[in-house]
Amino acid sequence: MEQTTQRPWEVLRELVEQDQAEKLEAFLETLDTNETVRAIFRLSPDEQRKLLLTISPQSAAELMEDVPDSHVAELLDELEPEEAASIVTEMDSDDQADLLAELDSEDVERILFHMDSEDAADARKLITYPADTAGGLMMTEFISYPDDMTVKAVIQDLSTRPDDYALYNVQYLYVLGKTGKLRGVLRLRDLVFGNPDLPVKKVMAPPEAVPVSASMEDLGEFFDDHEMSAVPAVDERNKMVGVVRRRAVYDALAEKAEEDNLKARGIVGGEELRSMPVLTRSGRRLSWLSVNVLLNILAASVIAVFQDTLSAVIALAVFLPIVSDMSGCSGNQAVAVSMRELTLGVVKPADAMRVLWREIPVGMLNGIALGVLVALAGWIWQGNPWLGVVVGSALALNTVVAVAIGGTVPLILKSFKVDPAIASGPVLTTITDMCGFFLVLGIATLMLPRLIA
Amino acid sequence: MEQTTQRPWEVLRELVEQDQAEKLEAFLETLDTNETVRAIFRLSPDEQRKLLLTISPQSAAELMEDVPDSHVAELLDELEPEEAASIVTEMDSDDQADLLAELDSEDVERILFHMDSEDAADARKLITYPADTAGGLMMTEFISYPDDMTVKAVIQDLSTRPDDYALYNVQYLYVLGKTGKLRGVLRLRDLVFGNPDLPVKKVMAPPEAVPVSASMEDLGEFFDDHEMSAVPAVDERNKMVGVVRRRAVYDALAEKAEEDNLKARGIVGGEELRSMPVLTRSGRRLSWLSVNVLLNILAASVIAVFQDTLSAVIALAVFLPIVSDMSGCSGNQAVAVSMRELTLGVVKPADAMRVLWREIPVGMLNGIALGVLVALAGWIWQGNPWLGVVVGSALALNTVVAVAIGGTVPLILKSFKVDPAIASGPVLTTITDMCGFFLVLGIATLMLPRLIA
Numbered sequence: 086m087e088q089t090t091q092r093p094w095e096v097l098r099e100l101v102e103q104d105q106a107e108k109l110e111a112f113l114e115t116l117d118t119n120e121t122v123r124a125i126f127r128l129s130p131d132e133q134r135k136l137l138l139t140i141s142p143q144s145a146a147e148l149m150e151d152v153p154d155s156h157v158a159e160l161l162d163e164l165e166p167e168e169a170a171s172i173v174t175e176m177d178s179d180d181q182a183d184l185l186a187e188l189d190s191e192d193v194e195r196i197l198f199h200m201d202s203e204d205a206a207d208a209r210k211l212i213t214y215p216a217d218t219a220g221g222l223m224m225t226e227f228i229s230y231p232d233d234m235t236v237k238a239v240i241q242d243l244s245t246r247p248d249d250y251a252l253y254n255v256q257y258l259y260v261l262g263k264t265g266k267l268r269g270v271l272r273l274r275d276l277v278f279g280n281p282d283l284p285v286k287k288v289m290a291p292p293e294a295v296p297v298s299a300s301m302e303d304l305g306e307f308f309d310d311h312e313m314s315a316v317p318a319v320d321e322r323n324k325m326v327g328v329v330r331r332r333a334v335y336d337a338l339a340e341k342a343e344e345d346n347l348k349a350r351g352i353v354g355g356e357e358l359r360s361m362p363v364l365t366r367s368g369r370r371l372s373w374l375s376v377n378v379l380l381n382i383l384a385a386s387v388i389a390v391f392q393d394t395l396s397a398v399i400a401l402a403v404f405l406p407i408v409s410d411m412s413g414c415s416g417n418q419a420v421a422v423s424m425r426e427l428t429l430g431v432v433k434p435a436d437a438m439r440v441l442w443r444e445i446p447v448g449m450l451n452g453i454a455l456g457v458l459v460a461l462a463g464w465i466w467q468g469n470p471w472l473g474v475v476v477g478s479a480l481a482l483n484t485v486v487a488v489a490i491g492g493t494v495p496l497i498l499k500s501f502k503v504d505p506a507i508a509s510g511p512v513l514t515t516i517t518d519m520c521g522f523f524l525v526l527g528i529a530t531l532m533l534p535r536l537i538a
Numbered sequence: 539m540e541q542t543t544q545r546p547w548e549v550l551r552e553l554v555e556q557d558q559a560e561k562l563e564a565f566l567e568t569l570d571t572n573e574t575v576r577a578i579f580r581l582s583p584d585e586q587r588k589l590l591l592t593i594s595p596q597s598a599a600e601l602m603e604d605v606p607d608s609h610v611a612e613l614l615d616e617l618e619p620e621e622a623a624s625i626v627t628e629m630d631s632d633d634q635a636d637l638l639a640e641l642d643s644e645d646v647e648r649i650l651f652h653m654d655s656e657d658a659a660d661a662r663k664l665i666t667y668p669a670d671t672a673g674g675l676m677m678t679e680f681i682s683y684p685d686d687m688t689v690k691a692v693i694q695d696l697s698t699r700p701d702d703y704a705l706y707n708v709q710y711l712y713v714l715g716k717t718g719k720l721r722g723v724l725r726l727r728d729l730v731f732g733n734p735d736l737p738v739k740k741v742m743a744p745p746e747a748v749p750v751s752a753s754m755e756d757l758g759e760f761f762d763d764h765e766m767s768a769v770p771a772v773d774e775r776n777k778m779v780g781v782v783r784r785r786a787v788y789d790a791l792a793e794k795a796e797e798d799n800l801k802a803r804g805i806v807g808g809e810e811l812r813s814m815p816v817l818t819r820s821g822r823r824l825s826w827l828s829v830n831v832l833l834n835i836l837a838a839s840v841i842a843v844f845q846d847t848l849s850a851v852i853a854l855a856v857f858l859p860i861v862s863d864m865s866g867c868s869g870n871q872a873v874a875v876s877m878r879e880l881t882l883g884v885v886k887p888a889d890a891m892r893v894l895w896r897e898i899p900v901g902m903l904n905g906i907a908l909g910v911l912v913a914l915a916g917w918i919w920q921g922n923p924w925l926g927v928v929v930g931s932a933l934a935l936n937t938v939v940a941v942a943i944g945g946t947v948p949l950i951l952k953s954f955k956v957d958p959a960i961a962s963g964p965v966l967t968t969i970t971d972m973c974g975f976f977l978v979l980g981i982a983t984l985m986l987p988r989l990i991a
Contacts, residue, residue, distance in 0.1 A: 431576050454828065
């Protein structure tokens with residue numbers, strides 16, 4: 086059977102070429118999220134376009150929800166605004182806002198122009214909220230009832246609109262006062278077990294809500310502390326404006342963590358996939374590398390100052406990269422722990438001194454262990470114990486410096502509102518390199534008579 | 539007002555000393571998760587113990603749920619097994635299993651001994667499942683009904699057990715056949731809008747379930763593809779054994795991502811908080827550093843081979859750490875992108891060649907840019923353009939090597955079942971260092987006459 090050995094993207098390409106909408110949709114159903122994403126990005130831009138236009142707008146919208154936000158723009162770029170609009174219309178408003186936030190404002194306007202005017206107005210309003218706040222993460226679709234409606238009447242109304250119910254994946258209904266102010270929350274169980282003739286305000290739970298300006302981190306905290314799957318967002322007059330789903334918040338937080346991780350390793354902007362154009366990828370990486378190379382040259386200039394010592398004891402040149410690398414490693418461990426503790430919220434910028442006192446003993450222990458190892462290597466290799474003493478003691482001291490700086494730099498950067506994910510590494514390695522080169526060559530200069538004996 | 543300037547942990551300490559259970563519980567209620575964790579770990583072990591024993595076991599259990607898994611063991615260690623058991627009993631079974639997985643088996647047995655025998659049997663069973671599978675993540679509490687019970691009878695039964703309902707935060711009820719086989723799922727809305735006299739099997743939805751052995755990654759996929767807040771887990775005979783909550787899966791995945799991030803930066807075991815003992819922290823970091831220092835010495839030994847060249851052109855010593863650091867940076871960017879693509883599932887180990895071809899152009903562009911910068915620095919500093927040519931071309935070539943290795947090493951390690959998070963960095967830097975030193979000093983040796991001219 087030749088069919089069974091085909092890879093998913095090969096099948097997809099074939100079905101796209103054959104223009105078979107139903108078979109395509111059925112095939113996409115069989116793929117999980119990862120397989121879908123992998124397969125789509127193996128297709129050429131033309132094939133991607135054809136795929137999106139062949140399947141129904143609903144299916145295309147579902148497909149879009151699987152694709153990482155950063156790539157959605159790439160796919161939409163292939164379509165005419167009208168075509169894109171027909172797909173965007175089918176998405177939940179929170180997903181719409183996420184997607185539109187990835188496009189530039191001209192493209193957004195072109196797409197909104199072709200959407201239903203009410204939907205477009207909603208979307209336009211949503212994208213005015215910062216993407217990492219409740220406003221940017223919420224959906225505007227929710228079901229609400231006036232507070233004096235009876236339980237019976239609400240159940241009656243609900244039973245006539247099963248579609249809305251399924252569409253919004255409703256867990257909660259909201260009870261609003263006359264002017265749209267949030268009065269309470271109804272779970273289905275409150276209706277089922279409540280007296281049918283009472284007004285809903287007698288059976289509703291008091292509202293837990295978040296301000297529309299709440300930050301992503303605050304929302305994360307909120308959902309950690311509350312078992313709810315969604316929370317209403319209210320404006321400054323307590324008017325309900327949308328619903329933030331737990332899922333949207335957790336997805337956004339996970340994306341942020343992933344971005345920070347990439348930034349820490351030198352991917353500016355916090356995202357890259359290899360399907361992006363070479364020049365974009367190269368440029369983003371280079372913007373970080375080029376700062377780094379300048380800092381590196383600055384740090385290495387310390388070596389130039391000690392050229393005479395280095396000429397006299399050329400073996401030292403072997404140990405300079407070792408001290409540089411190892412101090413970088415030790416310091417980076419401390420950076421990683423501080424970044425994690427910042428994320429968990431167990432340290433704040435003001436705790437820098439406490440972090441320092443907790444790092445120094447670790448630095449001393451590990452500095453001694455690494456120093457002894459390197460000292461032995463130096464002694465055995467050159468037969469001169471003093472070479473070992475010089476490089477070992479320099480590494481030991483510099484390890485303490487590295488963990489002290491690595492532990493505190495993220496906190497200090499954060500208190501100066503500099504993104505610690507991207508700046509901690511370069512700051513750390515520049516200081517530890519300079520200090521490490523100075524220690525190796527400085528101590529060697531002091532002990533020069535013993536080294537060349 | 540002196541009170542208002544006190545930090546939360548100071549208030550907490552005071553209340554603990556005063557032995558005020560109610561005030562303590564009320565105060566803890568006012569703290570969010572992060573503040574709680576931060577405050578607890580400022581207390582001494584004795585104070586922590588006293589805190590846990592002063593408040594009610596329910597409150598203590600809630601508190602435990604806020605604390606990162608890795609630290610729960612530390613807190614429980616302070617308590618007698620009987621005291622710990624009274625707290626553990628109050629937790630949901632999935633949280634219980636998470637917590638017990640952090641203790642060594644003797645401690646687990648001592649705690650289980652003091653628990654209700656049924657609860658203990660459940661917990662004992664749960665911890666036999668691997669922690670990163672549906673079995674390890676599920677809770678065993680769920681509400682089920684036989685498939686021939688009527689809608690009316692189910693609603694009647696539910697209304698008599700509001701506590702169970704709230705306790706399990708139930709979204710779904712399960713319909714089981716005679717032998718416990720899963721037949722279907724009931725949402726409350728199915729009951730509300732269903733005919734009260736029908737048996738539930740007529741109104742239930744067909745069951746979506748996962749095998750108890752499903753991996754964390756598969757569960758993540760499942761919840762990405764399904765809007766449900768919980769999924770039933772079944773054994774190989776389709777008997778329902780538990781419920782996996784979306785939240786448990788997302789928490790576990792986020793923890794895994796964070797662990798991988800820490801491992802990549804040299805924290806073996808994937809977790810460290812500064813409240814851990816110094817020796818533990820030092821040891822975990824050192825286990826990675828000591829391997830690294832040996833690899834570093836190995837790499838630097840390449841320099842020793844070219845001592846004569848280095849003596850002749852001592853300026854080269856300045857550029858060796860620059861080439862080593864910059865290649866490490868470039869390679870690490872590629873590692874980070876590969877790790878992300880592995881997590882997203884857009885590459886597999888078999889795609890190594892494709893990754894290679896996508897990295898090489900980026901490496902060439904960035905290599906040329908960085909090479910030119912370093913070449914200019916060398917030329918200007920020493921006034922000899924040939925020094926610039928040597929170090930610039932070596933860095934350019936080595937950048938290509940670095941991104942090629944950085945991009946593919948995580949995939950290759952994964953295909954050999956080695957954890958790419960922890961091993962990619964050391965493998966990368968060892969190879970790029972050796973290659974970088976060889977290129978700088980090898981090219982310099984070839985061009986020695988021009989360098990010393």
